[in-house]
Amino acid sequence: MELKLINGQGQSASSVTVSDALFGREYSEALVHQLVTAYMANARSGNRAQLTRAEVSHTTHKPWRQKGTGRARSGMSSSPVWRGGGRAFPNSPEENFSQKVNKKMYRAGMSAILSELARQGRLSVVDGFAVESPKTKVLAQKIKNLGLNKNVLIITDELDENLYLSSRNLPNVLVLEVMQADPVSLVRFSNVLLTKNAVKQFEEMYA
DSSP: OEEEEEOTTSOEEEEEEOOHHHHSOOOOHHHHHHHHHHHHHHTOOOOOOOOOTTTSOOOOSOSSOSSSSSSOOOOOTTOTTSTTOOOSSOOOTTOOOOOOOOHHHHHHHHHHHHHHHHHTTOEEEESOOOOSSSOHHHHHHHHHHTTOOSOEEEEESSOOHHHHHHHTTOTTEEEEEGGGOOHHHHHHOSEEEEEHHHHHHHHHHHO
C-alpha cells in the first residue's frame, strides 16, 4: 500500500510504501469505541468522595415524635431519603475506573484508526517537519502552507524543542512523538500529519 508524500506547499510530491497490516485494515467501530473508552477511563483519577450517614453534619435529635403526627416515622436527619442526608452507597476516593485492554486489541485498534484516517484523506505524510526558531507565527504559517487549516495533530519521530515550543500557543495544534500517540488524539483531530520516520516507527510498533 502507498500513501501520498506531500511537500511544503501541501502538494503531492511522491509516495511512500507502507504496511497493509497497519494502514489497510478494516475499520471496526466497536473495537475503536472500546479502545477510546478504556483509554479515557484509565486516565481518570478516583478522587471523588461522598459522605455516609455518619459523616454528614446532623443532629441525633429525633425530628418529631414516633406516633400521632400523621407523618412517617423518622429517627435522624442523616437518613439517605432526606435532603442533606448521607449516601447509602457513597463513592470513595479509592474507586478504580481502569479497564483492561490487551496488547493485541490495542494494536488492532490503533491500526484500524490509522487505516480509516488514510481512507478518509485525513492522514498526510511529509519527509520531515521542523521550525528554525520557537515562534508560533512561523509554525502557524507552515501549517497553513500545507493546506491544513483545521485542527492538526503532528506526530514526529523525534520531538524538536522549537517545534514543541511553537505549538503551545496554538489551541488546535498538538505535537506528539510516536510513543505518545494515543487513540483519543487520533480520533479527535481532523487532520493527522506524520513524518516519514514516524510512519516507520508506527510500523515497527503495530504492524
